Amino acid sequence: MRTQVAIIGAGPAGLMLGRLLDLAGIDNVILERKSADYVLGRIRAGVLEQGSVDLMHRAQVADRLDAEGLVHHGTDLSFDGDRLRIDFTGLVGNHVTVYGQTEVTRDLMEARQGETIYEADDVAVHDFDGQPYVTWSRDGVTHRLDCDYIAGCDGYHGVCRASVPAEALTTFERVYPFGWLGVLVDKPPVAHELIYAHHERGFALCSQRSMTRSRYYVQVPAEEKVESWSDERFWDELRLRLNSETAEALQTGPSIEKSIAPLRSFVAEPLRFGRLFLAGDAAHIVPPTGAKGLNLAMSDVGMLADALIEHYAEASQAGIDTYSQRALARIWKAERFSWWMTSLLHTFPETGRFGRRIQRAEFDYLAGSRAAQEVLAENYVGLPG
Numbered sequence: 001m002r003t004q005v006a007i008i009g010a011g012p013a014g015l016m017l018g019r020l021l022d023l024a025g026i027d028n029v030i031l032e033r034k035s036a037d038y039v040l041g042r043i044r045a046g047v048l049e050q051g052s053v054d055l056m057h058r059a060q061v062a063d064r065l066d067a068e069g070l071v072h073h074g075t076d077l078s079f080d081g082d083r084l085r086i087d088f089t090g091l092v093g094n095h096v097t098v099y100g101q102t103e104v105t106r107d108l109m110e111a112r113q114g115e116t117i118y119e120a121d122d123v124a125v126h127d128f129d130g131q132p133y134v135t136w137s138r139d140g141v142t143h144r145l146d147c148d149y150i151a152g153c154d155g156y157h158g159v160c161r162a163s164v165p166a167e168a169l170t171t172f173e174r175v176y177p178f179g180w181l182g183v184l185v186d187k188p189p190v191a192h193e194l195i196y197a198h199h200e201r202g203f204a205l206c207s208q209r210s211m212t213r214s215r216y217y218v219q220v221p222a223e224e225k226v227e228s229w230s231d232e233r234f235w236d237e238l239r240l241r242l243n244s245e246t247a248e249a250l251q252t253g254p255s256i257e258k259s260i261a262p263l264r265s266f267v268a269e270p271l272r273f274g275r276l277f278l279a280g281d282a283a284h285i286v287p288p289t290g291a292k293g294l295n296l297a298m299s300d301v302g303m304l305a306d307a308l309i310e311h312y313a314e315a316s317q318a319g320i321d322t323y324s325q326r327a328l329a330r331i332w333k334a335e336r337f338s339w340w341m342t343s344l345l346h347t348f349p350e351t352g353r354f355g356r357r358i359q360r361a362e363f364d365y366l367a368g369s370r371a372a373q374e375v376l377a378e379n380y381v382g383l384p385g
C-alpha cells in the first residue's frame with residue numbers, strides 16, 4: 001500500500017486532517033487502534049471556539065453544528081457563591097458554540113472519503129527521517145503502508161511521540177493533584193450558560209450538550225476511583241459546590257456516562273521530526289478548565305493541512321518548515337490560559353490560607369476590572385490563529 005500522508009489516530013485531529021486533505025485531493029490513510037464505536041463512545045469536550053466552527057465549515061461538515069450547536073455569548077464564574085458573568089460578546093465581540101466532541105467526531109466520520117483502518121494493532125512508524133512507512137497488524141497479518149509524510153494524531157498515549165528519539169524531544173509538564181469526575185445526564189441544563197464554580201470543597205462545572213442533555217464535573221483527588229461515586233453521591237457533592245439557587249434548580253437523573261479525567265499541562269517540542277508531524281493531544285495536553293483541548297487540536301491540524309496542501313500544490317517547504325514554530329506559539333498561549341483558569345478555580349490545599357486568599361483576590365480583581373474580564377474573554381473565545 002502507498003499513500004501521500006499516513007495519519008495515525010482517528011480522533012478529531014486525525015479525522016479533521018484527513019477531511020481537509022481529502023478535499024484538497026491529497027491521498028491519505030488513517031490508522032486507528034480502536035473501533036469506530038469505541039472512539040464515538042468517549043465523552044470529552046463540549047465547547048468550540050469560532051476558529052473550530054470555521055474549520056468545520058471549511059471541511060464542509062457543519063450542517064448539524066449549525067442546526068444543533070448552542071451559541072453561548074458568555075459564561076458564569078461562581079466563587080464561594082458569588083456570581084460573575086463574563087460577557088464574551090459584549091467584551092470582545094465573539095462567542096463560543098456548545099457542540100460535543102462526540103458530534104464533531106461523528107460528523108467527520110460520516111464525511112470521510114479516504115480509507116480509515118480501525119482496530120489496527122501494533123501500529124509502528126518507521127524511517128520518518130528518510131522514506132517513511134507505517135506497519136500494523138490485523139487478524140494476525142502484518143501490513144505495511146509507504147507514505148511521503150506521517151501525521152501523529154494519536155493522542156497523549158500514542159505511538160508517534162513515543163517513537164521520537166528522546167534526545168530529539170523536549171517535554172514540559174505539570175501534573176495536577178486532582179482530576180475531573182464527569183457525569184452525562186439526560187436532563188435539561190441547570191442554566192442557559194456554563195457555570196464554573198470555585199468552592200472550598202473543590203471545583204465544579206455545569207455544562208451541557210443540548211437543551212435536554214447536560215454534562216457536570218466535580219474536582220476529585222487524582223487517585224479517586226469512579227467506582228466509589230454513586231450518582232447520588234455525585235449530585236449531593238455538586239449541589240454543595242454550587243450557590244443555593246443553582247443547587248435548588250439542578251435537575252438530576254441517572255448518569256448515562258461517568259468517568260474521571262486526570263488533569264495535566266503538557267507540551268512536546270518540536271512538533272516535526274523529518275517527515276513526522278505531531279498534532280493535537282499527541283503534541284500537548286491542557287487541563288480542560290479553559291475548554292482548549294479540542295480547539296487546539298483543530299487549530300494544529302488546520303495549520304498542518306495548509307502546510308501539506310501548499311507543499312503538494314506548489315512544491316513548497318515553507319509551511320512544513322514553519323508548522324512547528326507557528327503551532328507552538330498558539331499552543332503555549334492556550335497552555336497559559338488553561339493553567340490560569342485551573343489555578344483560579346480549583347482548590348490547592350498545599351497552597352494553604354495564603355493561596356486561597358490570592359485566589360479570592362484574583363476573582364475580586366476580575367469582578368472589578370473590565371480589562372481583566374476582556375483578557376479572560378479573548379482567551380476563552382480563542383486567540384487569533
Ligand code: FAS
Nearest residue numbers: 009011012013033045123154155158261280281288293294
Ligand atoms: P484523541 O486522544 O481524541 O484521539 C487520538 C486517537 O488516536 C484515539 O482515537 C486513539 O484511540 C488513537 N490512538 C492512540 N494510540 C494509537 C496507536 N498506537 N495507533 C493507532 N491509533 C492510536 N478537552 C476539552 O476541551 N474539554 C473537555 O472536557 C475534555 N475532556 C477530556 C476528557 C478525557 C478523558 C480526555 C483524555 C481528554 C479530554 N479533553 C477535553 C481533551 C480532548 O478533547 C482532546 O483535546 C481531544 O480528544 C484531542 O483530540 P486528538 O488530538 O484527536 O486526540
Ligand code: PHB
Nearest residue numbers: 045046207288289290291
Ligand atoms: C464540557 O462540556 O465537557 C466542558 C465544557 C467546558 C470546559 C470543559 C468541559 O471547560
